[in-house]
Amino acid sequence: xxxxxxxNISMRFDLPNGTHVQALQDVSLELKTGELMSVLGPSGCxxxxxxxILAGFxxxxxxxxxxxxxxxxxxxxxxxxxxxxxxxxxxxxxxxxVSFGPRMKGQREAEFGGNVDHLLEVVGLKDFKEKAVYExxxxxxxxxxxxxxxxxxxxxxxxxxPLGALDALTRxxxxxxxxxLWKETGKTIVxxxxxxxxxxxxxxxLLVMAPRPGRxxxxxxxxxxxxxxxxxxxxxxxxxxxxxxxxxxxSMIWDMEEEIMGRTEEAEA
Amino acid sequence: MTILIIYVAIFVGxxxxxxxxxxxxxxxxxxxxxxxxTFGDESAVRPDRWASVISVVTIFLLWGAFTxxxxxxxxxxxxFIGDTEFVYTIEGPDGTRDDATVYARVFKVGEExxxxxxxxxxxxxxxxxxTVGAWRSSLLLMDKNDEVTRKEGAKVVAIDGQxxxxxxxxxxxxxxxxxxxxxxxNFAPSKGMQMEPIWLPPPESVVSRVAEISEQGYQNxxxxxxxxxxxxxxxxxxxxxxLVGIPLGYAMGLSDWFRGWFDPIVEFMRPVPPxxxxxxxxxxxxxxxxxxxxxxxxxxxWIMTISARAGVSGVAISKVHAAYSLGASKWQLMxxxxxxxxxxxxxxxxxxxxxxxxxxxxxxxxxxxxKGAGMMIMVAxxxxxxxxxxxxxxxxxxxxxxxxxxxxxxxxxLVPWKxxx
Numbered sequence: 001x002x003x004x005x006x007x008n009i010s011m012r013f014d015l016p017n018g019t020h021v022q023a024l025q026d027v028s029l030e031l032k033t034g035e036l037m038s039v040l041g042p043s044g045c046x047x048x049x050x051x052x053i054l055a056g057f058x059x060x061x062x063x064x065x066x067x068x069x070x071x072x073x074x075x076x077x078x079x080x081x082x083x084x085x086x087x088x089x090x091x092x093x094x095x096x097x098v099s100f101g102p103r104m105k106g107q108r109e110a111e112f113g114g115n116v117d118h119l120l121e122v123v124g125l126k127d128f129k130e131k132a133v134y135e136x137x138x139x140x141x142x143x144x145x146x147x148x149x150x151x152x153x154x155x156x157x158x159x160x161x162p163l164g165a166l167d168a169l170t171r172x173x174x175x176x177x178x179x180x181l182w183k184e185t186g187k188t189i190v191x192x193x194x195x196x197x198x199x200x201x202x203x204x205x206l207l208v209m210a211p212r213p214g215r216x217x218x219x220x221x222x223x224x225x226x227x228x229x230x231x232x233x234x235x236x237x238x239x240x241x242x243x244x245x246x247x248x249x250x251s252m253i254w255d256m257e258e259e260i261m262g263r264t265e266e267a268e269a
Numbered sequence: 270m271t272i273l274i275i276y277v278a279i280f281v282g283x284x285x286x287x288x289x290x291x292x293x294x295x296x297x298x299x300x301x302x303x304x305x306x307t308f309g310d311e312s313a314v315r316p317d318r319w320a321s322v323i324s325v326v327t328i329f330l331l332w333g334a335f336t337x338x339x340x341x342x343x344x345x346x347x348x349f350i351g352d353t354e355f356v357y358t359i360e361g362p363d364g365t366r367d368d369a370t371v372y373a374r375v376f377k378v379g380e381e382x383x384x385x386x387x388x389x390x391x392x393x394x395x396x397x398x399x400t401v402g403a404w405r406s407s408l409l410l411m412d413k414n415d416e417v418t419r420k421e422g423a424k425v426v427a428i429d430g431q432x433x434x435x436x437x438x439x440x441x442x443x444x445x446x447x448x449x450x451x452x453x454x455n456f457a458p459s460k461g462m463q464m465e466p467i468w469l470p471p472p473e474s475v476v477s478r479v480a481e482i483s484e485q486g487y488q489n490x491x492x493x494x495x496x497x498x499x500x501x502x503x504x505x506x507x508x509x510x511x512l513v514g515i516p517l518g519y520a521m522g523l524s525d526w527f528r529g530w531f532d533p534i535v536e537f538m539r540p541v542p543p544x545x546x547x548x549x550x551x552x553x554x555x556x557x558x559x560x561x562x563x564x565x566x567x568x569x570x571w572i573m574t575i576s577a578r579a580g581v582s583g584v585a586i587s588k589v590h591a592a593y594s595l596g597a598s599k600w601q602l603m604x605x606x607x608x609x610x611x612x613x614x615x616x617x618x619x620x621x622x623x624x625x626x627x628x629x630x631x632x633x634x635x636x637x638x639x640k641g642a643g644m645m646i647m648v649a650x651x652x653x654x655x656x657x658x659x660x661x662x663x664x665x666x667x668x669x670x671x672x673x674x675x676x677x678x679x680x681x682x683l684v685p686w687k688x689x690x
Contacts, residue, residue: 055590055594057590057593074593075590075593075594076594076596077594077595077596079594080594080595081590081591081594083587083590083591084587085585085587087585087587087588087590087591088588089588089592089605089606089609089610090610090686091609091610091612091684091686100592100595100597100605101595101596104592104595104596104597104598104601104605105596132685132686134686145591148591148595149594149595152595152596154594158594
């Protein structure tokens with residue numbers, strides 16, 4: 001029912017020097033409720049632009065986005081966002097951060113309190129409710145950001161490299177947490193990442209984008225996210241298919257990078 | 270020069286004394302003290318509190334020692350006070366010579382003094398009496414009572430046996446004698462190394478001034494009233510500046526029209542030092558309270574505007590996006606994200622603005638005022654009441670420092686996340 005559909009999106013910026021950049025060209029895609037999609041691509045492929053358009057922070061030059069049969073024109077509580085650096089509000093406690101969305105809607109403590117406390121427990125921050133967010137580690141801050149997004153009960157969660165700034169160990173734990181939350185809440189999730197492994201682990205669907213102009217290069221449907229729910233993610237990574245897919249995608253991205261380098265060299269020559 | 274050498278000597282001496290002596294008793298084993306690389310690591314350079322204490326004590330000791338303070342046991346040699354004499358030899362037009370003694374009495378300026386009783390002596394030169402204040406000098410027309418005068422061709426040829434001519438300086442006991450071009454004598458008792466109170470009064474007279482002016486007042490107002498009025502002007506001027514400047518800064522940070530409209534004005538007014546506005550403000554508003562407050566308002570306004578604008582532009586775009594994605598309206602974004610996020614910048618601006626206002630109010634009072642700390646020291650300096658001037662400077666410094674400390678405390682309390690994001 002709550003389908004997110006992306007219809008023929010193109011994005012073209014004019015530059016001050018008279019030229020223009022084609023950030024996205026004719027991107028079309030449909031996401032059903034509860035789907036988990038990861039987006040991967042070399043830098044400059046427009047994946048962050050795509051996410052910003054989905055969130056409503058940018059208006060595409062062509063095409064449109066619809067969610068639940070209405071058109072997306074700006075940011076809205078129905079599309080939650082998790083940023084790379086958490087983007088938490090330092091002047092609020094952990095609990096105040098998590099309850100920000102409901103409070104903005106004018107809900108009272110009695111209405112949101114239980115849900116907020118439950119979410120804090122799910123992300124493992126029950127004992128840190130009243131702490132200031134700047135006292136938390138990077139991983140904990142990112143859990144606050146996840147809980148804050150979920151507390152608002154959005155239809156779609158957009159994640160912009162949410163685990164990119166974390167160390168390897170924390171990152172692995174957080175990947176498990178993202179899978180758990182996805183399964184428990186049944187939210188539609190779009191996750192942008194630089195890491196091929198993360199894209200494989202956290203993508204029921206995996207979208208590989210190509211640069212210049214930004215476009216969809218290839219789409220995969222993968223079993224690993226389903227396998228990884230409640231499992232040790234290292235076991236999933238040992239799966240023979242996992243290794244094969246990783247190599248395939250890595251070489252695909254390498255080819256794209258080399259093509260770009262080649263093109264730049266031609267342009268310079 | 271001597272003072273500088275003594276100061277450097279204390280600086281170096283205290284360094285070695287503290288390093289060799291006291292440091293042995295200071296057992297510190299925290300992280301910083303275990304660093305081996307400290308030269309170049311700014312964070313490892315922590316102020317040595319011994320140095321701070323010795324530094325302040327040294328300033329007071331030097332001040333006291335070179336002003337003859339009663340509070341300080343050691344003094345630099347003071348000016349000569351008491352009776353002294355020297356002998357001059359006069360040569361008459363006919364070549365006859367005679368000696369006469371000059372009996373000088375050097376007294377502390379401001380104290381009662383009586384002339385010395387002496388015998389005139391015999392010969393063609395007669396003994397003289399002079400009375401000189403310490404740090405002053407006195408011209409002696411020695412031939413006034415002599416039997417030969419300079420008009421007749423007599424001249425002084427020696428002082429205490431040293432042959433001299435016009436323009437020469439002779440050293441005598443407890444002073445110097447200069448033979449003027451016209452041949453009379455100018456006696457200057459030795460000044461010693463202490464400062465004259467008119468240049469630098471001893472600390473106790475500054476302190477006693479505090480008590481005196483707190484009770485009796487100076488120029489129709491007590492010390493407290495002078496300081497109160499200065500502070501009052503600063504606080505009202507700053508408050509008005511903040512009241513207008515902060516919303517203006519927010520508007521400039523949030524609206525392109527406001528930014529475009531006020532940018533040229535703010536960018537032009539910002540580098541104009543508030544002191545340059547004093548003459549105009551006096552023409553417009555006179556020297557009363559309104560003029561001062563307008564001046565301080567202008568001094569604070571641009572600083573607060575710019576800091577509020579910087580506070581808005583300092584909001585990470587991801588926080589704004591996050592708030593909108595969580596369903597915040599524009600007003601909610603303003604209230605819950607932009608205002609709190611800009612508080613650290615605004616506090617930094619407020620600290621700068623308070624400092625500038627405090628400096629400006631004192632300067633404005635120096636130019637023209639009926640009351641205030643600046644007016645008090647300006648009037649006192651006209652009457653050479655150096656102790657009031659120094660007292661005023663110290664109090665102005667203490668208040669300025671106090672304002673800064675209060676602002677920092679308020680900052681730590683209200684924006685605990687500053688610098689920790």
